[in-house]
Amino acid sequence: MNKWSIPKLLTIGSLHLGINAGFSFVAIIIPLFLVGFTKSKTTIGVVMSLGSLIGMIVFPFASWYSDRIWTPIGKRKPFILLGIVIATLSLVLCGHSLNFIVVIICLVGIWVGINLASGPIRPLLSDVVPVEQKGKAFGFFHFWAAVATVLIGMVGGPLYGVQKSYAFYLAAFLLVVTGITTFTIKEPFLIRNDKDKILEKTSLKIKIRSYIIGLFQERKSMKIIFLLFLLTISMGLFFPFFPLFLKEILKLPDSRIPMLMVIPALIGLPVSIIYGVLVDKIKIKKLLYFSLTVQTLVVFGFCYVRNVDQVIILAVIGSVVGGTLVILSTLFSKVIPASRRGAFWAFNNIAWNMGWIIGAPLGGIIVDSMGYRVNFLICSVVMLFSILSIKFLEVS
Secondary structure, eight states: OOOOOHHHHHHHHTHHHHHHHHHHHHHHTHHHHHHTTOOOHHHHHHHHHHHHHHHHHHHHHHHHHTTTOOBTTBSSHHHHHHHHHHHHHHHHHHTTOOSHHHHHHHHHHHHHHHHHHHTTHHHHHHHHSOGGGHHHHHHHHHHHHHHHHHIIIIIIHHHHHHOHHHHHHHHHHHHHHHHHHHTTOOOOOOOOOHHHHHHHTSOHHHHHHHHHHHHHHOHHHHHHHHHHHHHHHHHHHHTTTHHHHHHHTSOOOTTTHHHHHTHHHHHHHHHHHHHHHHTTTSOHHHHHHHHHHHHHHHHHHTTSOOSHHHHHHHHHHHHHTOOHHHHHHHHHHHHSOGGGHHHHHHHHHHHHHHHHHHHHHHHHHHHHHHOHHHHHHHHHHHHHHHHHHGGGOOOO
């Protein structure tokens, strides 16, 4: 396979722009939006965990089933485009909702849409990009994710302060842009091996059982999935409540909070590309140890911050050593068999969402009973266990 040019790698990576705009919008704006309907942090944590519960169903379905079909426009693209349509319509409706039940229904639509679109994107990238350039491709992939987060925070935040629905329009627009970009990607027709052809003729129950057994037999991949599971528990503990910490403890206005939260993404723009290059050249475990250790210390530092300046300093430090997801995405791309990429990303997403389902409600309970700072302390302890698990990764 011929090497791709930088513009082509940028284009394939930009598929993450709209999708991550949806995820970033939910993480940054929605907690502030929900405070207008309920003051209970436990309730907010439970509502936020609904997205992970939906992700456990929709993302694996789209990822796994995109391995098994072929349409005139490809096998991954139909899921991406349908998901974008659902998420876009749900965002527009949610921005005008005044009833808590209607808001929850709209959030369900947003989560269904972005998970349906997100499921096949990484397998699609793995399908089309040359092996020796996967690190760079995932670097650009997360570069565009950072761009989306910056736009949601730096543009969406002020828009939210002017008129809440304007921020929802921004996220919807970025999804539409990604939908247009999706049409430019030409999918390769991958030839299935004999085992896959036999599996095609069997029942759905046997297919699922065969895939699950195959997943657990891939020991290297399961160890990566376990590491991600620990990381997402910490994310569930931290991210839904950090904007509320800024609002209630540091007394920041709603319009400034999203802008502050995107500092990591803003600095992460060049960092993600740098890690994309480094991960093809340097031992992955060393990069993981370095990145996760510093990020754990940063989260621990939030237990003691007293003003916005301290928050900014910690955010900058954590951003400079970011790149964990670039490293893990590249590692997954290299160890997963081509015929099962969708299935592995599906199972990975189950573990990812299980972490959020545990972390977000637990974080709400901790905040309601013991406060934000204790919650950050517990989050840093969970991250410490993820660092210890790096030792058991098998990396060739």
